[in-house]
Amino acid sequence: MSAPRRYHVVTFGCQMNKADSERMAGILDDLGMVAVEEPDEADLILYNTCTIRDNAEQKVYSYLGKQAKRKQQQPDLTLVVAGCVAQQEGEQLLRRVPEVDLIMGPQHANRLGELLEQVFNGSQVVATEPVHILEDITKPRRESEITAWVNVIYGCNERCTYCVVPNVRGVEQSRYPQDIRREMEELGRQGYREITLLGQNIDAYGRDLPGSTADGRHLHTFTDLLRYVHDVEGIERLRFATSHPRYFTERLIHTCAELPKVCEHFHIPFQSGDNELLKAMGRGYTREKYLRIIDTIRSVMPDASLSADAIVGFPGETEAQFEQTLDLVDRVGFDQLNTAAYSPRPGTPAALWENQLDEETKGDRLQRLNHLVAQKAAERSQRYLGRTELVLVEAQNPKNAAQVMGRTEGNRLTFFEGDFEALRGQIMPVKITETRAFSLTGERLVPAAIA
Ligand code: SAH
Ligand code: SF4
Ligand code: F3S
Numbered sequence: 001m002s003a004p005r006r007y008h009v010v011t012f013g014c015q016m017n018k019a020d021s022e023r024m025a026g027i028l029d030d031l032g033m034v035a036v037e038e039p040d041e042a043d044l045i046l047y048n049t050c051t052i053r054d055n056a057e058q059k060v061y062s063y064l065g066k067q068a069k070r071k072q073q074q075p076d077l078t079l080v081v082a083g084c085v086a087q088q089e090g091e092q093l094l095r096r097v098p099e100v101d102l103i104m105g106p107q108h109a110n111r112l113g114e115l116l117e118q119v120f121n122g123s124q125v126v127a128t129e130p131v132h133i134l135e136d137i138t139k140p141r142r143e144s145e146i147t148a149w150v151n152v153i154y155g156c157n158e159r160c161t162y163c164v165v166p167n168v169r170g171v172e173q174s175r176y177p178q179d180i181r182r183e184m185e186e187l188g189r190q191g192y193r194e195i196t197l198l199g200q201n202i203d204a205y206g207r208d209l210p211g212s213t214a215d216g217r218h219l220h221t222f223t224d225l226l227r228y229v230h231d232v233e234g235i236e237r238l239r240f241a242t243s244h245p246r247y248f249t250e251r252l253i254h255t256c257a258e259l260p261k262v263c264e265h266f267h268i269p270f271q272s273g274d275n276e277l278l279k280a281m282g283r284g285y286t287r288e289k290y291l292r293i294i295d296t297i298r299s300v301m302p303d304a305s306l307s308a309d310a311i312v313g314f315p316g317e318t319e320a321q322f323e324q325t326l327d328l329v330d331r332v333g334f335d336q337l338n339t340a341a342y343s344p345r346p347g348t349p350a351a352l353w354e355n356q357l358d359e360e361t362k363g364d365r366l367q368r369l370n371h372l373v374a375q376k377a378a379e380r381s382q383r384y385l386g387r388t389e390l391v392l393v394e395a396q397n398p399k400n401a402a403q404v405m406g407r408t409e410g411n412r413l414t415f416f417e418g419d420f421e422a423l424r425g426q427i428m429p430v431k432i433t434e435t436r437a438f439s440l441t442g443e444r445l446v447p448a449a450i451a
Contacts, residue, residue, distance in 0.1 A: 005033045008042035012060060013050025015198055015241065016169070017083055019149040020109040021048045024082065025141035027112045035141070039067065044078040049085035051164055053343035060085050061097075068099040078102070078119060082109065087168040088346070090128045103128065107154070107170055110136050130170050135179055146394050146425045148192045150183055151175060152225065153199035157207075158244070160271075161282045161350040162314065162342060165200060172201075174209050177220060181229050188234030193425050194392055195232075197225075197240040203247035223252045230259045236427060237392060237409070241267045242309075245285045248293050257300045264301045265335075265411040268293065269309035273328030274321040277314055280350075287328060294332050305335040305380070305410035312369055313342040313362030316355040322365050329372055335380045335410065336438060337373045341366045374437050381412065381435040388445060389414065391430045396420040413439040 007028045011021040024046060025035065036042050045067050050056040064081065071077045080102040081093060087105030094100060101119045105128040108115065118125050133154050142148055155170045184195055199205060206220030222240075230238060238261045245268055256262045270290050272278050278286060297304050310325060329337065341362040344351035389408040397403035397415050404418045406428075416430050430442035 005031075005043045006036040006041060007033045007044040007046065008036055008039045009046045009048065010039070010063060011048045012056060013048070013052065013084065015149060015196070016106070016151070016154075016200065017048050017050060018143075019140075019151055019198055020083065020106060021046075022140040022142050022149070023136055023138060024048065024109055024112045026138045027110075029141050030138055031113060031116070040070070043076065044080065046080040046082055049081060049083040051084045051088045051168060051345070053340060053345070055343070057085055064097055064100070068097050071099045078116075080104070080112075080116075082106070082112075084164065084168040087128050088164060091126055094124065094126065101125070106168065107131050107133055110134050110138070113138075133173055135175070144394065145190075146192060146392065147194040147196065148187050149196050149198050150180060150187070151199070152180055152197045152222075152240075153202060153205045156200040157204065158201065158284070159282055161280065162311065162345065162348055164345045164348060167347050169200065172204060172208050174206050174220070176209070177225055177228050180225065181232065184229055184232045184235060188232050191425060192235065193427070194237040194239065195235050197229075197238065199240075200242060201244035201247060202240050203243045203249070203252060221249075221251075222247070223249065223255045226252075226255055226259060226262060230261050236261060238262045239265060239411070243268045245270065245283075245290050245293055250296055253293075253296050253300055263409045263411065264304040265307070265409065266297060266304060267307045269338075270328065271309065271311050272314065272317075272321070273310075273325035274317075277317055277321050277324075280316065281311075281314060287324070291328070291331070303383075303410070305412070306332060307334055307336040307338070307411070308332075309338045309340070310369065311340055311342050312365040313357045315342070315350050315353045315357065317342075317357060317365075326369065326372055329369065329376060333376045333380055334373065335412070336377060337369075339366060339369050339373060378435075378437040381437060381440065384408070384412065384432040384440055385435050386432065388429050388431050389440070389442070390427050391416070391442075392427050393418070393420065393423040393425065408440070414442055415439065416442045416444050418444055 009021050009025050011017055039045055049060045079100045081100050082104045083106055086103045093103055102115055103126045108127040115125050115127055153174045155172045156166045157172045203222045205222040209220045273287055275286050391406040391414045393404050393406040395405055397405045402417055403415045404420045404423055405415050408414055429445040431445055432440050432442040434441040
């Protein structure tokens with residue numbers, strides 16, 4: 001019998017892609033293939049790609065170009081391009097890199113097995129037509145044994161004028177609450193402790209499920225879903241991302257405060273602090289509405305940590321409008337902020353507008369914003385000094401074998417001395433002795449009952 005095929009998966013982009021990659025790796029395992037660390041040792045390489053900004057896409061082509069060359073020497077190498085670049089480029093990608101065997105959009109991730117069968121039968125395959133995503137029957141190969149992603153809604157129905165996601169991820173499709181809970185229960189049985197529920201706009205969950213009413217009241221809202229799944233046995237912590245300000249209700253806020261397993265960390269992108277720009281972006285809310293959400297969160301959960309995404313240099317952004325973004329960041333004081341310079345994307349309205357800013361202005365604004373973000377994050381970190389935080393131990397510190405690392409409920413990465421094998425998956429009280437902008441160091445307290 002010949003040796004099993006060896007595969008290597010490279011993932012670019014967001015958590016949705018990471019979750020898809022874990023499922024696709026699970027499918028490859030089921031086919032009897034073996035994962036290898038070194039791409040050059042693999043017989044099958046799968047790139048799960050991202051096209052959110054031009055630099056993300058270029059990175060994919062540079063990786064792919066290298067393996068396409070290798071394929072000229074090793075014709076039995078199988079090259080798969082999955083994810084958002086695959087969906088965006090489709091057949092075009094074959095013209096650019098004809099060595100590719102399989103191009104498959106994100107909606108086809110669960111079909112990897114049957115698509116590969118066609119490839120092994122000698123076809124070059126492009127799977128980018130919109131499909132209803134099938135409930136997954138394979139077992140994902142999860143990277144962690146402690147924390148896991150669980151998809152709850154695929155796709156996006158918004159039309160932000162800068163964004164490719166609706167083009168590449170398709171329309172919203174919510175999973176049934178029963179299927180979500182079943183997956184979570186299985187994870188609980190396997191010893192997982194923390195689950196992050198995933199969706200592009202997770203708080204829009206349920207609109208498409210039968211039983212939802214046309215007037216906007218839903219039997220299955222995200223709030224209902226949280227109540228339905230929060231008590232799964234074995235799962236100690238629940239997180240969710242990403243939230244869209246349009247759908248972030250007071251009811252959701254109160255529910256998060258009430259349910260003990262829901263971590264008090266919220267990722268709610270605002271994109272811009274200026275109302276004119278928010279309008280041009282097609283975001284569907286105002287700065288005031290965003291600040292109201294933050295105020296409500298803080299009035300109910302004063303210690304909640306907050307993160308968001310923001311774009312600088314959107315077409316037409318004036319210096320004064322950019323300062324509105326700085327002002328919003330200053331007021332809110334985010335624990336973390338993902339920032340990006342606007343990148344014109346094919347197939348999006350804003351890319352065609354004539355009022356594009358030059359790269360220098362965008363770069364300058366990005367730097368100024370990042371500076372403020374780091375300053376605010378460092379201030380926010382200081383509130384932890386001397387406090388005792390509960391840290392879920394997720395891994396050994398790769399830079400210091402004497403330390404383990406994990407996250408506080410508020411999602412701050414925290415290091416402390418300890419033996420990973422003894423502490424893995426445990427939630428430990430840790431006294432914080434040192435703070436940095438985006439991480440903490442502490443000392444483990446031995447719970448009185450054990451000491
Ligand atoms: N659905 C989420 C975000 C998904 S995309 C939301 O609406 O908030 C992740 C982030 O990429 C966005 O929040 C945005 O900040 C950034 N982004 C999207 N398109 C971009 C573009 N063309 N240029 C720069 N950043 C972009
Ligand atoms: Fe993109 Fe807007 Fe959808 Fe977020 S909500 S994925 S930014 S279109
Ligand atoms: Fe990128 Fe696709 Fe996610 S474009 S950010 S991988 S949805």
